[in-house]
Amino acid sequence: MRILVAGATGVVGHPLVGALRARGHQVSALVREESRTRAPEADTIVVADALDREALLAAVSEARPEVVVHQMSALRVMFDNPPDAFTRTARLRTEGTANLIAAARAAGARRLVAQSISFASAPTGDPVVDEDAPLWVDAPDPGWAATVRAVADLEAQVLGASPELSGAVLRYGSLYGPGTSYARTGASAQWVLAGKVPLPEGGTGVTSFLHVEDAVGAAAAAVESEATGVFHITDDEPAPAAQWLPHYAQALEAPEPPTIPAASAPRLLGWFMAHQLTAAAGASNARAGKELGWKPLRPSWRHGLGEE
């Protein structure tokens, strides 16, 4: 198949181009002019900024893809400038997605596979939720509510694009492995090594992790499937913070995270991280197993988190 990967220099997009080519597909990598030097080896390189609609239309029609994969975000700048990362990523999710859909349709593509996140669901009281749990568009933190509204917008656009363009949304769990913030050189690791991530008492917030290799495998499975809808792409072991944070610190040979009263977590950690460590729900991957035929090769974060 002819496939276009948007976000082809990214932590998932870059290895995805190679994985799709290894499966016999003809792959075009969409990159921005300033990132050309970091482009992966691909059958063709097409150049455009996704926020420049005309340039994107031209680049995508040059590639003539049957399937378009959206792996674009600006989350890489998260630890340098979180507000900027969130604002730019929200714009990519709303405007960038709209431009990519217009370009995919104009080029005659028949399928669109897009990256989303598995940790945007509203708390239901259950420790693990499926894809039917509502997105937390009215979260109490205005920044997170805006992020989730952009996620909801992306998902609605992808699923409602047009009858000719079938859509699959992959809600990735918290990514770990090479190039991610949980990698030994990544920002999360640096915080834990510096002893800056304490464990709020109880540590009951649940995280669903996902190794980058599995994010790539799931994207390839979704490209080759006809299944439509929203899929949690997460490992098989949603983990309370009380389990994964001490394990991660130990794997990094970092100091053991000190325990703090849960009530002081928002003040010490910020709303988002406090929520993740005290109250967030994990995500069940059962639907992806059934409908995409995808299973994680790394079923548990216990094998690899903090080790590479």
Ligand SMILES: NC(=O)c1ccc[n+]([C@@H]2O[C@H](COP(=O)([O-])OP(=O)(O)OC[C@H]3O[C@@H](n4cnc5c(N)ncnc54)[C@H](OP(=O)(O)O)[C@@H]3O)[C@@H](O)[C@H]2O)c1
């Ligand atoms: N589920 C999760 O936990 C989750 C989900 C997503 C990301 N993350 C974290 O966020 C970090 C980044 O991961 P990621 O794969 O989302 O992002 P990434 O590795 O930064 O890749 C994003 C891709 O989008 C491209 N892009 C950005 N703005 C663009 C624009 N205006 N037009 C066209 N392309 C554009 C980037 O290209 P350039 O190279 O030109 O910037 C890059 O190829 C990782 O540390 C990852 O762990 C986590």
